[in-house]
Amino acid sequence: MKAELIAPCGMNCNVCSNYLALINDTKAKGVKLPYCIGCRQRDKKCSFVKKKCKKLLNYKIDFCYECNEFPCELIIKLGKSYEERYHMNMVDNLGYIKEHGMEKFLKAEKKKWRCSKCGKTICCHNGICYSCDLEKMKIKKKRYRWEE
Numbered sequence: 001m002k003a004e005l006i007a008p009c010g011m012n013c014n015v016c017s018n019y020l021a022l023i024n025d026t027k028a029k030g031v032k033l034p035y036c037i038g039c040r041q042r043d044k045k046c047s048f049v050k051k052k053c054k055k056l057l058n059y060k061i062d063f064c065y066e067c068n069e070f071p072c073e074l075i076i077k078l079g080k081s082y083e084e085r086y087h088m089n090m091v092d093n094l095g096y097i098k099e100h101g102m103e104k105f106l107k108a109e110k111k112k113w114r115c116s117k118c119g120k121t122i123c124c125h126n127g128i129c130y131s132c133d134l135e136k137m138k139i140k141k142k143r144y145r146w147e148e
């Protein structure tokens with residue numbers, strides 16, 4: 001997992017559907033999904049946090065935990081909605097990075113999202129491995145939900 005794929009809000013783009021679709025070239029395998037190189041890489045002005053935060057918009061901080069208002073209401077809300085649906089919370093991610101450093105975080109994430117079949121990365125948005133289990137996406141009704 002790559003450090004440059006950790007967004008300022010703590011989102012780990014390494015496990016995002018749009019990034020995994022790109023690196024696995026799912027279109028070539030018959031599954032059309034949006035492709036993305038990662039929030040930080042394309043300087044994404046996300047509607048969750050960045051558009052509403054002057055410090056992020058003006059590059060005053062690199063990660064939200066550097067802010068004296070961390071965790072602010074915006075990121076708490078974002079983290080909660082992700083925790084409910086996608087088994088992760090940005091606030092927890094950033095707290096971990098702040099306390100233990102990026103290297104340890106990436107190691108822990110690699111373990112957390114590791115596909116038990118092929119060892120590649122599963123997607124946080126649906127729990128599917130785009131490397132060995134992409135066929136599932138062809139019949140999946142809700143593409144951005146885990147099967148409970």
Ligand SMILES: [Zn+2]
Nearest residue numbers: 115118129132
């Ligand atoms: Zn796999």
